[in-house]
Amino acid sequence: MSKPGKWVLVTGAAKRIGRAIAIELAQGGWNVVVHYNRSASEAKETAAEIKKHDVKAHLMQVDFTDRRAVETMLPSLAAEIGPIAGLVNNAGFFEPDSAVPGGSEFKMVNFEAPRLLCENFKKLLPPGQRGAIVNMLDGCMPDIGFSAYKQAKKALRVLTLELAHRFAPDVRVNGVAPGPVLPAARQSAENFRRLVDATPLKAEIRVEDVATTVRLLLENPSITGEILHIDGGVRLKNTAVTHNFKTA
Numbered sequence: 001m002s003k004p005g006k007w008v009l010v011t012g013a014a015k016r017i018g019r020a021i022a023i024e025l026a027q028g029g030w031n032v033v034v035h036y037n038r039s040a041s042e043a044k045e046t047a048a049e050i051k052k053h054d055v056k057a058h059l060m061q062v063d064f065t066d067r068r069a070v071e072t073m074l075p076s077l078a079a080e081i082g083p084i085a086g087l088v089n090n091a092g093f094f095e096p097d098s099a100v101p102g103g104s105e106f107k108m109v110n111f112e113a114p115r116l117l118c119e120n121f122k123k124l125l126p127p128g129q130r131g132a133i134v135n136m137l138d139g140c141m142p143d144i145g146f147s148a149y150k151q152a153k154k155a156l157r158v159l160t161l162e163l164a165h166r167f168a169p170d171v172r173v174n175g176v177a178p179g180p181v182l183p184a185a186r187q188s189a190e191n192f193r194r195l196v197d198a199t200p201l202k203a204e205i206r207v208e209d210v211a212t213t214v215r216l217l218l219e220n221p222s223i224t225g226e227i228l229h230i231d232g233g234v235r236l237k238n239t240a241v242t243h244n245f246k247t248a
Contacts, residue, residue: 007031007056007084008218009077011064011117012091014039016182017136017207019046021088023053024211028219031056033077033084035091037063064091064113065105074120083129086218087121089114089156090136094184096145103148110152111159118163122171132172132218135160139177139231140195157227164225172224174217179231181205199232 008025012018014036022032023046032050034057036043047057058081062069077084093109100106118133125131137160138153157175164173180195181204196204210230217223229235 005029005031006086007033007058007081008086008088009033009035009060009074009084009117010088010090011035011113012037014043014046017178017210018088018090019049020207020211021090021214022046023049024208024215025086025088025218026050026053026055026057028215029053029055030086030218031058031081033058033060033081035060035062035073037061037091064093064109067108067112067116070113070116071120074117074124078124083126084121084124085129085131087117087131087133088136088214088218089117089133092136092153094146094149097148098145100148106148106152107155110149111155114156115159118159118167118173122167125170130170130172130221133163133167133174134214134217135173135175136214137175137177137227139229140179140234160227161225168224172217172221174223174225175227176210176213176217177227177229177231177235178210179205179229179234181207181210181230196232198237199234200236201232203232205230205232 008030010018010022013022013034022034026032034043034047043059047059050057062073064070093105114135135156137157141150160173160175167173213228213230
């Protein structure tokens with residue numbers, strides 16, 4: 001069910017889960033726009049890997065704390081490379097509340113930027129063409145000290161379901177909620193291991209498991225308004241998890 005020759009924008013595609021998603025989609029025949037902010041060298045490496053699959057890669061640097069830059073991102077892309085058929089809102093900002101007094105970046109990066117991209121994606125879709133959006137959510141929310149992050153991600157979850165209704169039938173909108181996939185910045189290996197062991201499956205979640213799920217949602221024409229949890233069963237326990245970080 002691949003879409004050879006069609007463009008997909010993957011935000012935060014330079015490394016970690018975003019990189020895995022970009023490469024998986026390239027393997028499926030998608031041309032990939034690799035969005036990044038500060039990770040220029042990693043983005044170039046991801047683009048090089050994408051091109052090994054006989055598809056195109058396009059690099060785009062945008063700071064998601066800059067609202068105007070986000071608003072003009074898709075229009076400028078469409079003017080340069082043509083219609084965008086898929087959008088994966090993967091870029092995120094995950095830090096404790098104490099790291100960013102006021103917390104405006106949490107809302108802008110984790111909610112407002114995806115919202116603006118979704119709206120422009122729908123607006124710019126050529127007549128008669130259908131598209132698909134996948135929003136990356138969080139299936140392993142921390143318990144305390146991350147209020148701004150949690151509020152933004154919860155709002156994105158609500159928006160995902162709302163847009164699935166509003167954008168149909170032209171655009172399908174779905175979400176993927178990963179559990180503990182990779183350690184966060186400043187998170188110890190021991191704490192990450194405890195998160196994994198606390199899941200019912202007690203096994204690490206591969207980035208490839210997340211990436212193949214994103215591809216499924218982009219390519220299956222019969223799915224919209226779905227949120228798939230790739231979390232090792234965390235949601236079954238219905239409890240918050242504790243993330244411990246070094247402060248320096």
